Amino acid sequence: MADVSKLIPGQKVLLQGNEAIARGALEAGVALAAAYPGNPSSEILQTLADSAHSAGIYVEWSTNEKVALESAAAASYAGLRGMASMKQNGVNVAQDFICNLTISGTQGGIVLVTCDDPSGVSSTNEEDARFIARVACLPLLEPATPAECLSMMKLAFELSEQIGNLVVLRGLARLSHTRAGVVPGPLPESKRRPRWDPSQRWFTIPVVPRHQAMLDKLAKAGEIMGAAGVNYYDGPQRPELLVVASGSSRLYADEARRMLEAGERVGILHLGATWPLDQELILEHLARADKILFAEEVDPHLEGGVKSIYAQHVRELGIKDFFGQDTGHKPPVGELSPSRVAAALADILGLPWQEVDPAYQEKAQVAQALVAPRQVGFCPGCPHRASYWSMKQVLAADGREGIVSGDIGCYTLGVLPTGYQRVNAVHCMGSGPGIASGLGKLRDQGFGQPVISVVGDSTFFHAALPALVNARWNNSDYVLVVLDNSATAMTGFQPHPGTGATAMGQAGTVVDVEQVCAGLGLPYAVVDPYDLEATQEALYDALQIGGGLRVLIFRRLCALVQNKQGGHPWSISVDPELCRGEDCGCHRFCTRVFRCPGLVFDEATGKATVDEVVCVGCGVCAQICPAGAIKARPKEATA
Amino acid sequence: MKALKYDPLDIVVTGVGGQGNVLASQVLGRALLDAGYQVTVGETYGLSQRGGSVMSQVRVSSGPVLGPMMPDHRATAIISLEPLEALRLVGTYGHPGVVVLTNDRPLRPQGVLAGEQAYPEPQELRATLEGLCAKLYWLPATAAALKLGNHILANVVLLGALCALDLLPIGAEQVEAALAAMFPEDKMAPNREALAKGLALVREV
Amino acid sequence: MVLPAAPFAPQPTGLERLLAEVINPGLCVACGACLGLCPHLIFLDGQVAAPDPCGLTSGRCWDLCPVAQRGGPGAAQGPIGPVLGAWQGRATARDLEGRAQYGGVVSELLALALEQALVQEAVVTAAGPRGAPQGLRVSGRSGVLGAAGSIYAGGGALGELNRALAEDACHPLAVVGLPCQIQALGAMRAHPDYPQTLERIHLVIGLFCTMNLPWRGVRDLLARHGVQAPLSRADFPPPPAGIFQVWSGGAYHELPLDQVRAISYPGCAGCADLTSEGADLSVGACEGKPGWNTILARTHAGAGLLELAAGKGLLELEPAQPASLEHLNQAAIAKRKRAAAWSEERRHG
Structure with a gap:
């Protein structure tokens, strides 16, 4: 990412939503920023890391989101400004701390940024993390554009400091990854000196009075946000329909109104501050129209909140018609789009709405029969393909219906054909070893199936450790396979404890997976997943031992990182004389079963070939060819 | 500032993860922003590097700020680094007036490589696309890029080709300036060649 | 309709x-x-x-697959198949003692065939480095000795034969196998897509099969009895012993026969062949004469090799005792009956 501390104030630049959040934090004088990588939030901290030296701040990839927010709270208690950014899942990880922090309160400004992922484009769920604002009684801001990302970050820090509590800013995947014009402001000229006044104590008891204080802070936050101009109305004095919207949905509603040429009939209440809801403002605008539509992603947060306010004031407001999730005008799942909002507007206003000529639509739909789905898969040369290949072979040879408990990372794709669908369960960070730990304790009740838990090297440190200690303690019987590709590859190759590098590019201390295993008293071995025979032998043996937790570390650098570091050593080719093609004795084993995208089956010749644009030269396929037709030769020799 | 021929001007840039799709849309967005237009570039790259479909939307207007997602069936142009991806998005964003500009080099989806699904014959794919747009540019962008020494330049070749159409309010020199702002000077020679090659490809058609 | x-x-x-x-x-x-x-x-x-x-x-x-192809009536030649000559014998060389099964005849015949270049490689079954039996190709006396002895567990040795046949080579091969493997060899030789089997397999030595065991079952049974794999040798002494004898790391153990039967391959129950009827030579234990083998010469090639070995003084041979042969016949008939009953039962559910 770019060093956004170098942007020139007043000069408009194209910034990604996540970069604008980072710039906003710098302009607000953030002193400590921490995060655990998770798309769509990852670029926020990466941008801050790349700006850290010139901005003179501390930026950290933490082991997990809870630790990240705790670090940010430390800055707050030292009188500085701190922030933690995460994807929606991270909010769950941090929730225990959040729900106590909100009672103890904070000193320096502290902001939690959550980047939600409606439709789950790069997530295991599409959770709406706005719940945390209601649960923990925290002020919530929802920007709609990169420019608002910047300005609302500054507001969030100010607000946090004024009320003495955490403030939540909610981004969305589309916004995080949108680039638009942003005009940066100035950076602060002076820095605060960190000091924790020893007379200051931050804790949560007695709970009831502190709970009351927390609610008072929230009410105060509502007043401040109301005055900040982040909520506004845009439309005619007496619209037929009022759209109450937040986030990207505000823009979708605006565009839908334009497409339908319904500017005279539709007003939009833009809500940038969505918790607490500004009751006065909402009552004022509800009075404008008799029909109200909600546009938001994913949960009916505004819909529920506004209806609740309405219920208290129904006598003065009279009968209204509400449209939203409850009436099917806002989908309960997945993200919104301008077309979806337009369809809702058209339906409510009784307007004709046709996206495109039906004859064209039909022709285009028929043509889609030609379009094969493009399922995601492991990259060419990915060590995970080799690892899952070995797991598949060994579990079949073992023959006891072995179970693979999966986890979060690139290797989650093991549930798909690219990983031979060899993963039986995936939930959240660290859940794999926990489930395995439980399975491994069912032996006495007759559970005879072998159990493998796969975790990536970054996940190992994030959330796997407590489950491993649990398994060690209780003597649970399973094999932990650490898929160590020395990178947090799924989210953009961030460093982690096992790599020893830090977010700011300095050398940290390597926290070694082997040493952790040794410290826990776990037997472990390291194998190279590219060496299929050795890997399969080690895994088979590990499965036969039984009796407790044992660890295999499958270590091989991420293929994408390897590509950047000079590439793989082999030049791969197929000898057509030896290739058995579709005959008995092979039947497209490499392309149909192994499924590396670098291998192509040439229908014309009936032989496999190598796609030189795709193949990276890892050489694994040469080990699986039954005819020895796939040749791996050193690259130099062929160059 | 030149008036937009289409307002909003909505360009979909698509392809397969790793083809340089996001970079192409960033270059275009930057060039248009520098020329004074209201620009929103929406990027979708959840699992982009893992062989999935990738799409960016470059949205340009002279007035209101636009959201990151364009309405269905309203694209001005679809630029695709892979021909099947062009057809995929025509299904969502196409209409009889859309202009399609696509690389002709197929990248077969995993299911096709595994023999589970079919990839259409090039002639069939081309004819189908032609029947669903106002004008199709079927260009050998990867072949041209390979001649310049690196298949990854196909994205810049297509940007050059886009500049040869009468859609953008800016010219190739402004796109080149945006590239120059993002690449070190020693990497610019092949990029300039790729832009020029793209322009030439369209003029040959 | x-x-x-x-x-x-x-x-x-x-x-x-x-x-x-x-x-x-x-x-x-x-x-x-x-x-x-x-x-x-x-x-x-x-x-x-x-x-x-x-x-x-x-x-x-x-x-x-011999299990898949099973089901026809047994060969017409009687319960022990075609026999040109029936002998009992043992190897004279002492390097086989304690390693080879019974009289060491199979090892001696194989070693001779290799020395005489009748064949260049022999496919046999031997314990692998971690105890599991596996197919192995040997090409000289020391290799044969290394593989001598049975551990009565399936080792997939014909896979090694298939690999040898897939190589771009034409040298002659010998195979030692159990009746199921000899049946599979017959199917290989008759298969239209496998012409090289006829050309390259010059010698087939079949074993009498009393019981074949899955290796993993054996390993678990051994573990239950505290015996460390790999085994150097194993044996079923004739009834009424009721035991399975195993030698491991110099130590000798006896396992109860009923526990061994319980783990034997269910697929063996349908096999009607006791004596490897399709082999050139079939070899097994000699009933009533410990340390000796019964040898059935079934083809002229097999008889020729046996004659050569006897002529060179490598084997001590006597005509088989009628009582011993009768015992073998009865056992073969019993196995056929069991197989027929099993097949019948499967047919009817």
Whole structure:
């Protein structure tokens, strides 16, 4: 990412939503920023890391989101400004701390940024993390554009400091990854000196009075946000329909109104501050129209909140018609789009709405029969393909219906054909070893199936450790396979404890997976997943031992990182004389079963070939060819 | 500032993860922003590097700020680094007036490589696309890029080709300036060649 | 109403059916005939597995499988098959003592065939480095001695034969196998897509088969009795001993026969062949004469090799005792009856 501390104030630049959040934090004088990588939030901290030296701040990839927010709270208690950014899942990880922090309160400004992922484009769920604002009684801001990302970050820090509590800013995947014009402001000229006044104590008891204080802070936050101009109305004095919207949905509603040429009939209440809801403002605008539509992603947060306010004031407001999730005008799942909002507007206003000529639509739909789905898969040369290949072979040879408990990372794709669908369960960070730990304790009740838990090297440190200690303690019987590709590859190759590098590019201390295993008293071995025979032998043996937790570390650098570091050593080719093609004795084993995208089956010749644009030269396929037709030769020799 | 021929001007840039799709849309967005237009570039790259479909939307207007997602069936142009991806998005964003500009080099989806699904014959794919747009540019962008020494330049070749159409309010020199702002000077020679090659490809058609 | 005739759909004769009828029901006896032909069938730690469907509806894996191809009546020549001459004998060389089974005849004959260059390599079954039996190619006396002795567990040795036959080579081969493996060899020689088997297999030595065991079952049984694998030797002494004798790391152990029977291959129950009727020579224990083998010469090639060995003084040979042969006949008849009853039972559910 770019060093956004170098942007020139007043000069408009194209910034990604996540970069604008980072710039906003710098302009607000953030002193400590921490995060655990998770798309769509990852670029926020990466941008801050790349700006850290010139901005003179501390930026950290933490082991997990809870630790990240705790670090940010430390800055707050030292009188500085701190922030933690995460994807929606991270909010769950941090929730225990959040729900106590909100009672103890904070000193320096502290902001939690959550980047939600409606439709789950790069997530295991599409959770709406706005719940945390209601649960923990925290002020919530929802920007709609990169420019608002910047300005609302500054507001969030100010607000946090004024009320003495955490403030939540909610981004969305589309916004995080949108680039638009942003005009940066100035950076602060002076820095605060960190000091924790020893007379200051931050804790949560007695709970009831502190709970009351927390609610008072929230009410105060509502007043401040109301005055900040982040909520506004845009439309005619007496619209037929009022759209109450937040986030990207505000823009979708605006565009839908334009497409339908319904500017005279539709007003939009833009809500940038969505918790607490500004009751006065909402009552004022509800009075404008008799029909109200909600546009938001994913949960009916505004819909529920506004209806609740309405219920208290129904006598003065009279009968209204509400449209939203409850009436099917806002989908309960997945993200919104301008077309979806337009369809809702058209339906409510009784307007004709046709996206495109039906004859064209039909022709285009028929043509889609030609379009094969493009399922995601492991990259060419990915060590995970080799690892899952070995797991598949060994579990079949073992023959006891072995179970693979999966986890979060690139290797989650093991549930798909690219990983031979060899993963039986995936939930959240660290859940794999926990489930395995439980399975491994069912032996006495007759559970005879072998159990493998796969975790990536970054996940190992994030959330796997407590489950491993649990398994060690209780003597649970399973094999932990650490898929160590020395990178947090799924989210953009961030460093982690096992790599020893830090977010700011300095050398940290390597926290070694082997040493952790040794410290826990776990037997472990390291194998190279590219060496299929050795890997399969080690895994088979590990499965036969039984009796407790044992660890295999499958270590091989991420293929994408390897590509950047000079590439793989082999030049791969197929000898057509030896290739058995579709005959008995092979039947497209490499392309149909192994499924590396670098291998192509040439229908014309009936032989496999190598796609030189795709193949990276890892050489694994040469080990699986039954005819020895796939040749791996050193690259130099062929160059 | 030149008036937009289409307002909003909505360009979909698509392809397969790793083809340089996001970079192409960033270059275009930057060039248009520098020329004074209201620009929103929406990027979708959840699992982009893992062989999935990738799409960016470059949205340009002279007035209101636009959201990151364009309405269905309203694209001005679809630029695709892979021909099947062009057809995929025509299904969502196409209409009889859309202009399609696509690389002709197929990248077969995993299911096709595994023999589970079919990839259409090039002639069939081309004819189908032609029947669903106002004008199709079927260009050998990867072949041209390979001649310049690196298949990854196909994205810049297509940007050059886009500049040869009468859609953008800016010219190739402004796109080149945006590239120059993002690449070190020693990497610019092949990029300039790729832009020029793209322009030439369209003029040959 | 006349229903249209159902379209003709021949039953598949490939991996899918092999899985459905042999491997998944647990009837595989690990002969190895399906191994080494393609990457879809693998063999690890004494067990055959197929991780992925191969996608073809026919294949040699099915055609060659002795369990799949079973079901016809036994050979017409009587309960122990064709016999040119029946002998009892033992090797005179002392280097075989304590290693080879009974009289050491198989090892001596193989070593001789290799020395005389009648064959260049022999495919045998031997314990691998971690105890599991596996196919092995040997090419001289020391190799034969290293592989001598039986551990009575399926080792997939024919997979090694298939690999040898797939090589770009033409040297003659010998095979030592159990009746199931000798049956599979017959199917290989008759298979239209496998011409090299006829050309290259010059010597087939079959073993009498009393019981064949799955290696993993043996290993677990040994573990239950505190015996460390690998075994150097194993033996079933004749009734009424009721034990299975094993030697491991110089120590001798006895395991109860009923526990061994309980783990034996279910797929063996349908086998009607006690004496490897399709071999050139069949060799087994000599009833009533410990330390000696019974030898059946079935072909002229087999008889010739036996004659050569006797002529060179490598084997001490006597004509088989009628009582011993009668005992063998009775045992073979009993095995046929058991197989017929088993097949009948399966047919009726």
